[in-house]
Amino acid sequence: xxxxxxxxxxxxxxxxxxxxxxxxxxxxxxxxxxxxxxxxxxxxxxxxxxxxxxxxxxxxxxxxxxxxxxxxxxxxxxxxxxxxxxxxxxxxxxxxxxxxxxxxxxxxxxxxxxxxxxxxxxxxxxxxxxxxxxxxxxxxxxxxxxxxxxxxxxxxxxxxxxxxxxxxxxxxxxxxxxxxxxxxxxxxxxxxxxxxxxxxxxxxxxxxxxxxxxxxxxxxxxxxxxxxxxxxxxxxxxxxxxxxxxxxxxxxxxxxxxxxxxxxxxxxxxxxxxxxxxxxxxxxxxxxxxxxxxxxxxxxxxxxxxxxxxxxxxxxxxxxxxxxxxxxxxxxxxxxxxxxxxxxxxxxxxxxxxxxxxxxxxxxxxxxxxxxxxxxxxxxxxxxxxxxxxxxxxxxx
Numbered sequence: 001x002x003x004x005x006x007x008x009x010x011x012x013x014x015x016x017x018x019x020x021x022x023x024x025x026x027x028x029x030x031x032x033x034x035x036x037x038x039x040x041x042x043x044x045x046x047x048x049x050x051x052x053x054x055x056x057x058x059x060x061x062x063x064x065x066x067x068x069x070x071x072x073x074x075x076x077x078x079x080x081x082x083x084x085x086x087x088x089x090x091x092x093x094x095x096x097x098x099x100x101x102x103x104x105x106x107x108x109x110x111x112x113x114x115x116x117x118x119x120x121x122x123x124x125x126x127x128x129x130x131x132x133x134x135x136x137x138x139x140x141x142x143x144x145x146x147x148x149x150x151x152x153x154x155x156x157x158x159x160x161x162x163x164x165x166x167x168x169x170x171x172x173x174x175x176x177x178x179x180x181x182x183x184x185x186x187x188x189x190x191x192x193x194x195x196x197x198x199x200x201x202x203x204x205x206x207x208x209x210x211x212x213x214x215x216x217x218x219x220x221x222x223x224x225x226x227x228x229x230x231x232x233x234x235x236x237x238x239x240x241x242x243x244x245x246x247x248x249x250x251x252x253x254x255x256x257x258x259x260x261x262x263x264x265x266x267x268x269x270x271x272x273x274x275x276x277x278x279x280x281x282x283x284x285x286x287x288x289x290x291x292x293x294x295x296x297x298x299x300x301x302x303x304x305x306x307x308x309x310x311x312x313x314x315x316x317x318x319x320x321x322x323x324x325x326x327x328x329x330x331x332x333x334x335x336x337x338x339x340x341x342x343x344x345x346x347x348x349x350x351x352x353x354x355x356x357x358x359x360x361x362x363x364x365x366x367x368x369x370x371x372x373x374x375x376x377x378x379x380x381x382x383x384x385x386x387x388x389x390x391x392x393x394x395x396x397x
Contacts, residue, residue, distance in 0.1 A: 050129075101260050137219050173252075243262075283301045339382075
């Protein structure tokens with residue numbers, strides 16, 4: 001195997017680069033990133049102030065691993081016939097295998113063109129530097145990023161209003177009971193939640209809602225999801241389906257080109273999904289590295305998400321299914337987990353919330369139960385006196 005080029009120096013791309021070396025790849029590894037900053041973790045950007053980057057790896061590690069880190073470099077196009085990546089500065093990189101790990105960009109619906117978004121270190125610095133006691137922040141979108149930013153802004157003393165088009169918070173990823181727990185906490189911290197309200201226009205410091213209400217703010221940030229970054233793949237003629245379409249190995253419609261992380265959609269449990277997740281980006285980066293070197297196994301890790309808001313942490317393992325009911329497990333101190341069992345009796349999702357690490361252990365064991373397609377007794381799942389590890393061990397035996 002010769003040279004491997006990775007477009008995108010985020011969590012996925014960096015993990016792939018190091019995984020290639022860990023797997024024994026002796027050819028060149030070129031890691032191309034548009035930002036001038038050393039690759040950093042994105043999840044802390046909405047959770048901490050000031051916006052100090054947490055680097056994924058210190059700069060000397062790249063040189064030690066023989067990874068050519070090309071920061072501040074933008075890819076103009078991909079020449080599939082020549083197996084070549086063209087940079088905007090005129091340079092060209094030849095590849096035997098190419099990994100596209102371009103992530104996603106912030107979504108803006110019509111009428112939101114004037115809003116700020118939070119996707120990068122520079123975004124975070126600009127937003128957090130503008131927040132102070134008495135300043136008014138309006139967040140459009142009640143998902144993870146919007147609510148984490150709201151919590152951070154309250155810690156800085158800013159007044160916060162969150163506008164969400166759905167009737168509740170985090171409707172795509174957490175059950176209503178967990179959403180209400182988080183809503184109560186935000187209200188207790190002084191956040192105004194405006195639910196079931198669409199935004200028609202943002203002009204300077206004013207938001208206009210669909211019912212003609214006005215919200216005044218010093219700063220407006222849109223957190224209404226992300227759009228997969230598929231420009232290069234589409235221009236190169238690769239298949240696009242809610243992201244760059246890949247197979248189980250993370251190979252695109254061109255067998256020499258792979259895609260991983262937020263930019264790709266992949267098969268999982270009979271459906272095609274796209275996940276915006278730190279853990280998925282990390283896992284897929286490592287998987288793509290092995291696949292580019294010839295591994296044949298399909299990617300099958302259980303999806304996992306988390307969010308920190310104030311002193312509460314919520315975690316989700318698996319993908320929620322609105323058609324299924326929930327089994328509730330009380331953990332004490334207000335912490336609880338909601339399990340979902342499919343029609344075959346298998347555990348398919350576990351969502352939990354509590355202070356600190358209250359739900360972390362049980363969510364991790366739940367993830368292991370899902371990995372092994374275990375069908376646990378629902379009554380034992382609900383009983384906090386039953387250690388979930390006992391169920392795992394029994395089923396293994």
